[in-house]
Amino acid sequence: MPRIAKPLSALEVKRIDKRGHHTVGGVPGLLLSIAKGGSRSWTLRILIGGKRRDIGLGGYPGVSLAQARERAEDMRWRVRNEGIDPVLERQQAHSALLAAQAKAITFEKVAREVIARKQAEAGNLKHARQWESTLETYAFPTLGKMAVSDIELAHIKEVLEPIWTTRTETATRVRQRIEAVLAYAIVSGYRETSNVAVWKGNLDAILPAPAKIAPVRNHRALPFDEMYGFVSALADREGNAARCLEFTVLTAARSGEARGARWEEISLEDRVWIIPGDRMKTGKEHRVPLSGTAIKLLDAMPRDRELIFPAPRGGQLSDAAMSALLKRMKINATVHGFRSSFRDWAAERTSTPNQIAEMALAHTVKGVEGAYRRGDLLAKRARLMDQWAEFIETAPATGNVSAIRSSEVVNDG
Structure with a gap:
């Protein structure tokens, strides 16, 4: 157990100006850390599972001496009684935040990535412009600002149903392009749930088959x-x-x-x-x-x-x-x-x-x-x-x- 240093007063702490780590007493392992540039912060040095951990408790004087001691006491109690590793806990929280931010990426942003890839792969600007035009016209008004991870079957229906029987060929292409965007989102880690824009075993159960409502017509040809x-x-x-x-x-x-x-x-x-x-x-x-x-x-x-x-x-x-x-x-x-x-x-x-x-x-x-x-x-x-x-x-x-x-x-x- 670390030795408890003589508790310093707030005034004594204020007078410390030498670079390095300084014990301030009151709580075992509580240090005032002074960096090369003169910035000051509180650190709790503690053993967790046999490993030394330096845990930041905030900057000084934004966090006062009394507050630093209170935070240090609370942290030591959690380590001792709950068996947590605050450093690992923070790392996991940060990773979870990054993952949540990635999943919050909008449908429109993912769609733009897909369009850019198609331009690079095929070199067919006309095809890429058709992708962009149909998605901007029919998909973005409903899905554009939504997090791609939040899109559900009901949202796909909202996009397709108004044009499914009146502009069937266009609606079919819109569906295919939405499916491609969601597939890209899934493999990119932006979305964990299934692709709700696929046709077979999904939308075919709630929308009539395109061939039945708009038979394919070939271009009129002269004999x-x-x-x-x-x-x-x-x-x-x-x-x-x-x-x-x-x-x-x-x-x-x-x-x-x-x-x-x-x-x-x-x-x-x-x-x-x-x-x-x-x-x-x-x-x-x-x-x-x-x-x-x-x-x-x-x-x-x-x-x-x-x-x-x-x-x-x-x-x-x-x-x-x-x-x-x-x-x-x-x-x-x-x-x-x-x-x-x-x-x-x-x-x-x-x-x-x-x-x-x-x-x-x-x-x-x-x-x-x-x-x-x-x-x-x-x-x-x-x-x-x-x-x-x-x-x-x-x-x-x-x-x-x-x-x-x-x-x-x-x-x-």
Whole structure:
């Protein structure tokens, strides 16, 4: 048991100015500690389980001598009678506080982390912006400021039910994105409870299946046997929207890929269009073989600009430009639907292997074939695109050319 030093008075304690630890008496192990900079604090030095512990009791003079003695007595009593280790107890309390603070992180903050990761992983800014937009519009108003650890099934229902039957496709994506955010929160230690946004065995018990309330609809596609009449009518149209749509049809490309096409991506000599990965849905570079018809179209376009098919006032054509053109031509199809027209033609009118047709559309080839395929079959795809160009430029054998063709030239800008 430590020796009890002679109790010092408050005035005597005040006069101590030497750096180090000074016994002040009254309670065994009570010290006034003076640091190098002159700051003063109270310390209780005590043995706990055979180990010496220095326990801080507060700063001096904020904690007076009398208060320090009272705290020291209380601490010694707890150690002796309750068997506690105050240092370990404080460490555990601090750890619990940090854990509680981590779990208090909001849904919005976690969602921002997930969006940033998706941008870094995929390099697809458009996809990341869609994530951000849907969550900001539908999830953040209800969940944004909530601690991610506190979100329950009722909150997910509150987000989804108002749009589940009216905007089913959007609601499905919102659910999937909320599920991804909560999954990230769980593995990051922000949330301990289950993922209440999962569908199977959870939300499927309280919400109708999306397929039953909003059957999946494919993009409207023009039957491939009508392509000759359509392309003939399209040739009568002037303007970059018409030329871009022609190029889109000839290359079976996505609208955004064609609208963003740049001269630097084109090699007329090699007859190939190389689309960089940051403009592809897959995030990977894609080589598109160009048919003779596509080369002829490009040869007729001005080359004194970066974009091949710019908008009339500069910049990239809008997503609606070609859709509006189709509407004016009274064509019941979407721009994206021409990819389906191409795919149906390849399957029904050619002997093209499935993987070549899929690669022509820049689709990922799955399964064993995809796992072992290293090249992009450019030469074989080139022959396919030449066949496609020849098909859509050749009048049907019946001679019944669709009345789509217009006798007057229309400028579509």
